[in-house]
Amino acid sequence: MSYSDFQIAGVSLNFSVAFLATFVATPLVAKMMRRKGIVGIDVHKVSKTEVPEMCGFAILIGLLSASLSYVLFFPGAYLYVTAFIGTVLIGGVIGFVDDLHPLGPRIKPVLTALACLPIVILRAYNSSPVIPLLGPVRMSLVYPFLIPLGVAVCSNAVNMMDVMNGSMAGTVGIISLMCTVVLYVAGKNELASLSAGLFAAMLAFYYYNRYPAKVFDGDTGSLAVGAAIAALAVMGGIETVMMVALIPHIMNAFYGLSSVGRLYERREISKRPTWLSHNGMLQASEERGAPITLARLILASGSLKEGDVVKGMMFLTLISSMLAILTYVITLGGRI
């Protein structure tokens, strides 16, 4: 078996296990949540359907099973796998607590920053991030302090994008595919495999979460997935590439925060960025004080169905992911 066969086997293994586990676990978790009465209202539907919440557990199951089976076949990857799964699980636990007892807008970023602990403790990072046109910049002392910031920004940005059916799974699915390609080309086999697992989990979850959604991932899913993305960026040394891929998520979070002027929770916003008309079409709010989110920007020139807004978000993520690959090719010159 040649080295490249070995690489492909790792990526395929993680992809297959994560896809199967998430695909099988999602309806089971949904059934359990419905039985326990953990349901949310689909606010962007006229019928206000009840949908099982916190089904992001299925994503955690998918990622955990894939990572465990990967480390069984590739024991040398235990460091990255442990750091990755540790970060994802801490993100998931914070999301779980937030789903049950909503955390404040200030405490949530602080807690999500803690998800980076496994990466920092296991030193599963390279303290010389590659900056476009600058190349690797040595930041031995400062870098460990930047990791919590990166994880908090990433997980909360992904969480803030989780506003419509399939918006989180669809956009992160595209980003994780880009991430798999970049890490694979960079020769980081273990991380490319973990990223392929995340892509597979997103693909399987999207099947149930797409418009009209049969399941909601809750903060359990979105914070864990955001932490997973951040972990891949930090461990793979592709911070800038990931930042470019996340432009729609950063746009969404930054516009929201800057238009409100402070950290805020979706639940506490009185002036909603969008509203649902009686014919089931979403409209952009024209109120000055409402947060300018990505959905509101897409709806600025006219009403759309929820599914079309999500397609718009996915299109913009596709563009940013292509720009991310371009960033890797033209500015990093393969120096990762």
Added chain:
Amino acid sequence: MRRLLPLAAIEVFVWLMLLLGAFLISKVVFGINFGPSNLLLTLINDGLRILVSGAVLFGWLMAWKRMTNYYFWRAIERKKSNS
């Protein structure tokens, strides 16, 4: 699809600004050098580098925000005048 083109253009603008910001930091910020003759000068040197980098980042975010605000309110006005 057509309505997404301005937003895609903003994305490309943001990306180009990111590269320009990195270029400015590489040329201007890393050009700041008082020489590491003593601890005080080294501290002033690094502090100034952080301040200038922060200013570049702030300018980047502000340019980004202004462009988006302009697009959003213009689109809303156009929609109102059409209806």
